[in-house]
Amino acid sequence: MYELDAAVTHAINSVAGSNALIDLVMIWASIIGVPLLVLAVAGQWWRRGDRQHTRHVLIAAGLSFLLGLALNQLVLLFVHRMRPYDAGVTHLLLASSVDPSFPSDHATAAFAIAAAFLLHKMHRLGFWFLAAAALVMVSRVYVGTHYVSDVLGGALTGTIAAMAVRAFYREGTRADRLITGIL
Incomplete structure (x- = not known):
């Protein structure tokens, strides 16, 4: 399975460096994609319409974000995967990282x-956020920082976190009304 993962990762990363515009877009998506998503989520706080529901979803998104990253820290206690550029699979377009590769x-x-x-x-x-998330995923492989399975594992962790938050953080509860009533 590693051979397939490395081959697909190498195929995506092998395009890097052949087109300056695509390289620039992928580097920027990799570097500022997540911060831009966070800003886009935060900007929805004052959105018109069903403000209570929107704010509930924004809080849920923030909790999902935090829970997903916490789950990654648990995974890192057991999995210490070398970065693909350290294994000679990719060439790196960004500064190297000292963190393990899996999950992204x-x-x-x-x-x-x-x-x-x-x-x-x-x-x-x-769906707009999903398209942006897919771009971030591809960019992380394109710039050489992750294997394809790293970003797929990250997508799974993020989705599991969102499902857990959906199950436990209920709309309309006293805590929800308190949090969403701020500002």
Whole structure:
């Protein structure tokens, strides 16, 4: 299975360096994709319409984001995967990282946000966030920082986190009304 993962990762990363514009887009998506998603989520706080539901979803997205990254820390207690550039699979377009490769925190964060919106039936925004999350995932492989399985694992972790938050953070509860009533 590693051979397939490495081959697909190498195939995606092998395009890097052949087109300056695509390289620039992928580098920027990799670096600022998640912070832009967080800003896009935060900007929805004052959105018109069903403000109570929107704010509930925003809080759920934030909790999913945090839970997903916490789950990644648990995974890292057991899995210490070498980065693909250290294994000679990819060439790196960014600064190297000292963190283990699996799972991708960027993919986890982006997918936690997208999944939270989709699970809470804010489909239009959810699909935009999903498209952005997919771009972040591809960019992380393209720039050489992750294997394909790293970003897929991150997407799974983010989705599981969003599902857990959906199950336990209920809309309309006293805590929800208190949090969403702020500002």
